[in-house]
Amino acid sequence: MIIVLKNNSQEKQVEELLNWLDQFHVSTNLVEGVHSNVIGLIGDTTQIDIEAVQAKECVENVQRVQEPYKNANRKFHPDNTVIDVAGRKIGGGKLQVIAGPCSVETEEQIITTAIAVKEAGATMLRGGAFKPRTSPYSFQGLGKEGIDLLIQARKITGLPIVTEIMDLSDLDCFADVDVVQVGARNMQNFTLLKALGRSDKPVLLKRGLSSTLQELLMSAEYIMSEGNQNVILCERGIRTFEPATRNTLDLSAVPLLQQKTHLPITVDPSHATGIASLVEPMALCAVTAGCDALEIEVHNDPKNAWSDGAQSLTPAQFAETMKKVKALSEFMGKPLDVNE
Amino acid sequence: MIIVLKNNSQEKQVEELLNWLDQFHVSTNLVEGVHSNVIGLIGDTTQIDIEAVQAKECVENVQRVQEPYKNANRKFHPDNTVIDVAGRKIGGGKLQVIAGPCSVETEEQIITTAIAVKEAGATMLRGGAFKPRTSPYSFQGLGKEGIDLLIQARKITGLPIVTEIMDLSDLDCFADVDVVQVGARNMQNFTLLKALGRSDKPVLLKRGLSSTLQELLMSAEYIMSEGNQNVILCERGIRTFEPATRNTLDLSAVPLLQQKTHLPITVDPSHATGIASLVEPMALCAVTAGCDALEIEVHNDPKNAWSDGAQSLTPAQFAETMKKVKALSEFMGKPLDVNE
Amino acid sequence: MIIVLKNNSQEKQVEELLNWLDQFHVSTNLVEGVHSNVIGLIGDTTQIDIEAVQAKECVENVQRVQEPYKNANRKFHPDNTVIDVAGRKIGGGKLQVIAGPCSVETEEQIITTAIAVKEAGATMLRGGAFKPRTSPYSFQGLGKEGIDLLIQARKITGLPIVTEIMDLSDLDCFADVDVVQVGARNMQNFTLLKALGRSDKPVLLKRGLSSTLQELLMSAEYIMSEGNQNVILCERGIRTFEPATRNTLDLSAVPLLQQKTHLPITVDPSHATGIASLVEPMALCAVTAGCDALEIEVHNDPKNAWSDGAQSLTPAQFAETMKKVKALSEFMGKPLDVNE
Amino acid sequence: MIIVLKNNSQEKQVEELLNWLDQFHVSTNLVEGVHSNVIGLIGDTTQIDIEAVQAKECVENVQRVQEPYKNANRKFHPDNTVIDVAGRKIGGGKLQVIAGPCSVETEEQIITTAIAVKEAGATMLRGGAFKPRTSPYSFQGLGKEGIDLLIQARKITGLPIVTEIMDLSDLDCFADVDVVQVGARNMQNFTLLKALGRSDKPVLLKRGLSSTLQELLMSAEYIMSEGNQNVILCERGIRTFEPATRNTLDLSAVPLLQQKTHLPITVDPSHATGIASLVEPMALCAVTAGCDALEIEVHNDPKNAWSDGAQSLTPAQFAETMKKVKALSEFMGKPLDVNE
Structure with a gap:
């Protein structure tokens, strides 16, 4: 999951976001750019509600990289189900x-x-x-x-x-x-x-x-x-x-x-x-x-x-x-x- | 309900259709044209399934004139429900x-x-x-x-x-x-x-x-x-x-x-x-x-x-x-x- | 612009992508994660065709952060046009x-x-x-x-x-x-x-x-x-x-x-x-x-x-x-x- | 073309409609029902604008029976174009x-x-x-x-x-x-x-x-x-x-x-x-x-x-x-x- 932060996001808001993400046991990777910062999430993000992330004050937008389904996902079950x-x-x-x-x-x-x-x-x-x-x-x-x-x-x-x-x-x-x-x-x-x-x-x-x-x-x-x-x-x-x-x-x-x-x-x-x-x-x-x-x-x-x-x-x-x-x-x- | 009959529809098929329509207690009005015949239905057609009519062999297409809902219809209940x-x-x-x-x-x-x-x-x-x-x-x-x-x-x-x-x-x-x-x-x-x-x-x-x-x-x-x-x-x-x-x-x-x-x-x-x-x-x-x-x-x-x-x-x-x-x-x- | 790289992308492919991006005079920021790497682009990305990026071998997906229009964009022209x-x-x-x-x-x-x-x-x-x-x-x-x-x-x-x-x-x-x-x-x-x-x-x-x-x-x-x-x-x-x-x-x-x-x-x-x-x-x-x-x-x-x-x-x-x-x-x- | 007339349409309006239809050299067939009257049109109706018909005061709705295209129509050109x-x-x-x-x-x-x-x-x-x-x-x-x-x-x-x-x-x-x-x-x-x-x-x-x-x-x-x-x-x-x-x-x-x-x-x-x-x-x-x-x-x-x-x-x-x-x-x- 890639979270793009707002230009004008405050440090405290970002900290709160990072703390909130902690509960999902994913590792986070904050990248600082000139115009906007980005947080990359690594780990199992299926439990994270993308809309809940979107609602955070400091979030510009969010994008899933991994699919939000596990059992149905071919990545984790390469063989056809019969x-x-x-x-x-x-x-x-x-x-x-x-x-x-x-x-x-x-x-x-x-x-x-x-x-x-x-x-x-x-x-x-x-x-x-x-x-x-x-x-x-x-x-x-x-x-x-x-x-x-x-x-x-x-x-x-x-x-x-x-x-x-x-x-x-x-x-x-x-x-x-x-x-x-x-x-x-x-x-x-x-x-x-x-x-x-x-x-x-x-x-x-x-x-x-x-x-x-x-x-x-x-x-x-x-x-x-x-x-x-x-x-x-x-x-x-x-x-x-x-x-x-x-x-x-x-x-x-x-x-x-x-x-x-x-x-x-x-x-x-x-x-x-x-x-x-x-x-x-x-x-x-x-x-x-x-x-x-x-x-x-x-x-x-x-x-x-x-x-x-x-x-x-x-x-x-x-x-x-x-x-x-x-x-x-x-x-x-x-x-x-x-x-x- | 207006039923347009196929050009090549056979008399027997049309008769069967008219008989089938009888069960709904609507009156039917057959109009013969040069290219195609039309049946006009008069009465309460809400009980008639438009798709069942469409499936009849002699039917080119069907059109409802009246809405298929009665209780919710303003025509029959002009005053606002409160x-x-x-x-x-x-x-x-x-x-x-x-x-x-x-x-x-x-x-x-x-x-x-x-x-x-x-x-x-x-x-x-x-x-x-x-x-x-x-x-x-x-x-x-x-x-x-x-x-x-x-x-x-x-x-x-x-x-x-x-x-x-x-x-x-x-x-x-x-x-x-x-x-x-x-x-x-x-x-x-x-x-x-x-x-x-x-x-x-x-x-x-x-x-x-x-x-x-x-x-x-x-x-x-x-x-x-x-x-x-x-x-x-x-x-x-x-x-x-x-x-x-x-x-x-x-x-x-x-x-x-x-x-x-x-x-x-x-x-x-x-x-x-x-x-x-x-x-x-x-x-x-x-x-x-x-x-x-x-x-x-x-x-x-x-x-x-x-x-x-x-x-x-x-x-x-x-x-x-x-x-x-x-x-x-x-x-x-x-x-x-x-x-x- | 945020570019998510494929898990299995080769170093050479990524290098080629970075070289290709150079022509647009944007600065790039490569972030390495455990599962996937991400490139953040900073600068004016309106000239970059998002589909051209998508076609690169090493790219999983791409997301614009900035709008692809400039003249029509309120960010750059805050006052209403009359x-x-x-x-x-x-x-x-x-x-x-x-x-x-x-x-x-x-x-x-x-x-x-x-x-x-x-x-x-x-x-x-x-x-x-x-x-x-x-x-x-x-x-x-x-x-x-x-x-x-x-x-x-x-x-x-x-x-x-x-x-x-x-x-x-x-x-x-x-x-x-x-x-x-x-x-x-x-x-x-x-x-x-x-x-x-x-x-x-x-x-x-x-x-x-x-x-x-x-x-x-x-x-x-x-x-x-x-x-x-x-x-x-x-x-x-x-x-x-x-x-x-x-x-x-x-x-x-x-x-x-x-x-x-x-x-x-x-x-x-x-x-x-x-x-x-x-x-x-x-x-x-x-x-x-x-x-x-x-x-x-x-x-x-x-x-x-x-x-x-x-x-x-x-x-x-x-x-x-x-x-x-x-x-x-x-x-x-x-x-x-x-x-x- | 089948034209369904409004319940409350006046004779004069219907007459005007019939006169207007005359210009298209189609024959018209007026069918009177209990609830609503219907006009059936016979002939080449491609020249008739269905929206113009819809705009007439006495018209409830209109339906084409024939397609509005002639040159492209298989009915008139059964063989495949090569x-x-x-x-x-x-x-x-x-x-x-x-x-x-x-x-x-x-x-x-x-x-x-x-x-x-x-x-x-x-x-x-x-x-x-x-x-x-x-x-x-x-x-x-x-x-x-x-x-x-x-x-x-x-x-x-x-x-x-x-x-x-x-x-x-x-x-x-x-x-x-x-x-x-x-x-x-x-x-x-x-x-x-x-x-x-x-x-x-x-x-x-x-x-x-x-x-x-x-x-x-x-x-x-x-x-x-x-x-x-x-x-x-x-x-x-x-x-x-x-x-x-x-x-x-x-x-x-x-x-x-x-x-x-x-x-x-x-x-x-x-x-x-x-x-x-x-x-x-x-x-x-x-x-x-x-x-x-x-x-x-x-x-x-x-x-x-x-x-x-x-x-x-x-x-x-x-x-x-x-x-x-x-x-x-x-x-x-x-x-x-x-x-x-």
């Missing part, structure tokens, strides 16, 4: 494809869709039971019943299930779920993150609509600092000024996150674009970018879906997409996992 | 000023600050007990103990207290709080919103960092549709590309929300700017814009604050600001309430 | 109001409007002759003829005229114009800025749709570094994700710019909001924020305007707004100038 | 790679780099002679001399040259250039676009930092409506809140533009990311997305580049990247063109 999901490995050199409907609607719908996505090559099943909807008048999900239907679909297909938690109070419903998803709107629901950190269940953490990559990693750190290292990051599009797509998929996030962290990375082209015809090209780009998993919305009857129909693929479209995903993933050297 | 907070009225023609530290830190800190802000003319006390912090290594708030300290400060000063809830599981701690604040990161924590909707406690709902005004109103609708009409909206800056301020304060939100809703509106210039020297000018602009309340961070010793020191005013700065707020609020015709 | 426009002063403690139609359309329109805005208290006349329109099929302005009509309107009303230049090749048409406006889309048309810098005509420089305040100041610097110090900055709304208004007016830009620069500041609430009913409240907020001038669109018949009718005030609405602007500007201590 | 650049075809089923330094600096630099990029498989040479720099104190390019050096490099390597025009007044310098580039900051420099539209030289039009895809297409329309159909679009990253990359590359723009227009599409991963290590992964993603050309910055000595060194590849890095680009482009079915 997460075991009911025997499948996310981050282990094979591509996983998580597919299924936005919402679980009926037994027939989820089972038909589950069988179809498995046949096409998907390796995990997604489906929303608790649904975060902008309007209170929209379908809010089947809740616990939805999770029971997912479990039924898992029995039939063998696909591990991924489903979203919206509130800590529902945690019990997720005991038999394979991967707990934290949605974009909850990326900074810190109470929820900490609770998930105290379990050992894999957590798929989606980037918030306007969250920086560093904030995403800090949210992962919330989970990891409580003990649970099984965190999967997910890029799902960010909010920009462009109205033609629901969000803007930030694919540079994939290689950038791979530099900064050892955690596996998923891409969700369905929510990122909101348009079915863009899902396949963006899924293929994500494979090229080197993601460890894709999350794709598939519905047995999109035009009658209770939510997100406009971005859902039909089983036939998904099967076409999967052929290309399979071929490209092999070409790129991270082949699609076998879904047996 | 919310009673321990005898003070928010939205009743007097300006309220909610002031206090970002976090409650110690008994001395909160009580000193509470006395100081009251003396300067503040009409309510704010202070964070449960703190949403980006880093798990930053101070997370005193929790229940912080609320107890706020209650003590209220006893001494008589100021009603406003404090943030981060999770449903903490709801019991807020029984004796006057206004429950929902922070920007929780604006779309729908489970929490619904639970607060089942109480009758005033809720101060902050706009999310990248939430549109319509999404803010839909979140208010979540609370109101459960029964609780005591919702206070808060503009606190949105996330943009500009790095010079923490956020960008969207003051046009104030008159725009006043056109669209009957709910009272608060402005938080402290979080909006993140810079103490900008708090006063933005507070005064907010008064000019016609807000019903201001929320301002004041700390008895900002340079040693445990959080957000850089944006906190000292009691002396706040007293200066309040003189100007008082004078301007009178000039603008919505005078500062008396804090006796 | 710009004389045909006898009126912008930045001299009186508020100027520049009003008129988006486009000059006909003699009758511009003269009727000019008389009306003068009567209401405006102190300058605006009107577009060269119009930057998103579509090539929209009205592109009357060009030279439009400027002639403005000059006619000036003869009748005595109001100085402000009009936009779109391209260097039209510069001759602006010889008899009082203030040359550079629109948001041309804020980084550097060739144009330099050419305007070689004249002494006042330039009203509008902030680009997605330009940071520092970029705005660097564009002012382009003009000033060529000699012309008569630059007026204009905040006119930035592009964000919010669809309810055309742009988001960033009013914190006003006090922030006043801290950073000595140049006068205009606010354009018409383009910022795009909605006539928001122009008055935002104009009043801008006065409260301390702007030196307002630029407001007024049309004698907005519903038949050839451009931007939805955000134009009628003469009657403008007269109402001006009454409030006058009263508020006096209250705030920077009274509306007298338009005689 | 642009001939000195014998090479952009958009003709082969991938072109435009490589070279940000700025032309010296004869040695541009010729060394040109030979290196050709050897690695690039099919065109880029290099900036007129440079749009944020700071007036940064290197502004060699101007005409830079173009002469590019022409020399073309003589030696046979690579067609692509270079940026900053102002109409420099147009003569571009007579012997193969492709004229319009930079992001000039995307809405409409005077320049129209002038380029009157030549037949290929124009590479870069998307503005905060321009929507529709605005990009409207700028292409400016060029095309003057006669020049040789427009190449370029996605080069948009400005968002994310600070980790210089811009956010919007790859969904590629398939989306391919749906909307017949014009070829280039991707510039260098400016999009600003970080050399992200250029290769994003270049490969762009190939997967189906772009027709890549534009990549390569410098013979990035650490001493006069501009943009941090995002430039070395010739060795570029050669590595090109091996992968070549293989992937063949796999995806749009193989890299042969550069003989």
Whole structure:
């Protein structure tokens, strides 16, 4: 951490700052210049709140040199994290494809869709039971019943299930779920993150609509600092000024996150674009970018879906997409996992 | 709602769409043109999910004419909502000023600050007990103990207290709080919103960092549709590309929300700017814009604050600001309430 | 400027960097730490391209301590710049109001409007002759003829005229114009800025749709570094994700710019909001924020305007707004100038 | 175009609107509902300014059904446009790679780099002679001399040259250039676009930092409506809140533009990311997305580049990247063109 002092800072203020920094057990290095003095901090600065430093009277500005996250930081954990999901490995050199409907609607719908996505090559099943909807008048999900239907679909297909938690109070419903998803709107629901950190269940953490990559990693750190290292990051599009797509998929996030962290990375082209015809090209780009998993919305009857129909693929479209995903993933050297 | 049909849509598809629309008890009006046909919907369309319509095969695009919120809509409730907070009225023609530290830190800190802000003319006390912090290594708030300290400060000063809830599981701690604040990161924590909707406690709902005004109103609708009409909206800056301020304060939100809703509106210039020297000018602009309340961070010793020191005013700065707020609020015709 | 070196940087690379820095006549101060070394630069660093430093092999990151602009910097020019426009002063403690139609359309329109805005208290006349329109099929302005009509309107009303230049090749048409406006889309048309810098005509420089305040100041610097110090900055709304208004007016830009620069500041609430009913409240907020001038669109018949009718005030609405602007500007201590 | 009328609109106002619409030779279709009336417009509505409609007293809101661009619209030109650049075809089923330094600096630099990029498989040479720099104190390019050096490099390597025009007044310098580039900051420099539209030289039009895809297409329309159909679009990253990359590359723009227009599409991963290590992964993603050309910055000595060194590849890095680009482009079915 580099602290630039104000030109007119008083000796006493600087002394107070140095004393205050002492509590963090970092060594400090004061450099005196003609126009302004600088303090260099050496040691573990993750505990130091950069805004608290900024508030000191004698501070002009502050800059971190080291990242404020440790558990998620590749510098301290050079090897990729591999997460075991009911025997499948996310981050282990094979591509996983998580597919299924936005919402679980009926037994027939989820089972038909589950069988179809498995046949096409998907390796995990997604489906929303608790649904975060902008309007209170929209379908809010089947809740616990939805999770029971997912479990039924898992029995039939063998696909591990991924489903979203919206509130800590529902945690019990997720005991038999394979991967707990934290949605974009909850990326900074810190109470929820900490609770998930105290379990050992894999957590798929989606980037918030306007969250920086560093904030995403800090949210992962919330989970990891409580003990649970099984965190999967997910890029799902960010909010920009462009109205033609629901969000803007930030694919540079994939290689950038791979530099900064050892955690596996998923891409969700369905929510990122909101348009079915863009899902396949963006899924293929994500494979090229080197993601460890894709999350794709598939519905047995999109035009009658209770939510997100406009971005859902039909089983036939998904099967076409999967052929290309399979071929490209092999070409790129991270082949699609076998879904047996 | 106006539905534009695709050029090549088949009669059968359109018939299916019309049948599907029947369930919402709206009347439909099919207009045939040369290039494209249009369906006009008349009646209460709030129950209709615009994305479900968009997913129908024959639909080119859809446009709402009416807003998707009812309880919060000024069209159906022309008079301003006035919310009673321990005898003070928010939205009743007097300006309220909610002031206090970002976090409650110690008994001395909160009580000193509470006395100081009251003396300067503040009409309510704010202070964070449960703190949403980006880093798990930053101070997370005193929790229940912080609320107890706020209650003590209220006893001494008589100021009603406003404090943030981060999770449903903490709801019991807020029984004796006057206004429950929902922070920007929780604006779309729908489970929490619904639970607060089942109480009758005033809720101060902050706009999310990248939430549109319509999404803010839909979140208010979540609370109101459960029964609780005591919702206070808060503009606190949105996330943009500009790095010079923490956020960008969207003051046009104030008159725009006043056109669209009957709910009272608060402005938080402290979080909006993140810079103490900008708090006063933005507070005064907010008064000019016609807000019903201001929320301002004041700390008895900002340079040693445990959080957000850089944006906190000292009691002396706040007293200066309040003189100007008082004078301007009178000039603008919505005078500062008396804090006796 | 603070340069943080990479952990593993080689002595030779650092030596090369120090030699390269020598050409800028700054003194360098190398501080060796345990984890990373830091170079502090002292002297005038405006000539140093921060990206060129970033590209050096041994550099981890770089941070400016001083602003990269000199002429526009308040540090070096503490007193406010006052710009004389045909006898009126912008930045001299009186508020100027520049009003008129988006486009000059006909003699009758511009003269009727000019008389009306003068009567209401405006102190300058605006009107577009060269119009930057998103579509090539929209009205592109009357060009030279439009400027002639403005000059006619000036003869009748005595109001100085402000009009936009779109391209260097039209510069001759602006010889008899009082203030040359550079629109948001041309804020980084550097060739144009330099050419305007070689004249002494006042330039009203509008902030680009997605330009940071520092970029705005660097564009002012382009003009000033060529000699012309008569630059007026204009905040006119930035592009964000919010669809309810055309742009988001960033009013914190006003006090922030006043801290950073000595140049006068205009606010354009018409383009910022795009909605006539928001122009008055935002104009009043801008006065409260301390702007030196307002630029407001007024049309004698907005519903038949050839451009931007939805955000134009009628003469009657403008007269109402001006009454409030006058009263508020006096209250705030920077009274509306007298338009005689 | 669908025009929704206000509830309380008067018959006379609606009649005036209908009369006004008559001038555009579209047929109108008035539909009367219970709550609001709707006018459907049929015919060519590109000439109608949507904002002019919005300004009419009786109009609640307006929505375009058809795109406001014609020449660039795939609906009216289903076949891909193929642009001939000195014998090479952009958009003709082969991938072109435009490589070279940000700025032309010296004869040695541009010729060394040109030979290196050709050897690695690039099919065109880029290099900036007129440079749009944020700071007036940064290197502004060699101007005409830079173009002469590019022409020399073309003589030696046979690579067609692509270079940026900053102002109409420099147009003569571009007579012997193969492709004229319009930079992001000039995307809405409409005077320049129209002038380029009157030549037949290929124009590479870069998307503005905060321009929507529709605005990009409207700028292409400016060029095309003057006669020049040789427009190449370029996605080069948009400005968002994310600070980790210089811009956010919007790859969904590629398939989306391919749906909307017949014009070829280039991707510039260098400016999009600003970080050399992200250029290769994003270049490969762009190939997967189906772009027709890549534009990549390569410098013979990035650490001493006069501009943009941090995002430039070395010739060795570029050669590595090109091996992968070549293989992937063949796999995806749009193989890299042969550069003989």
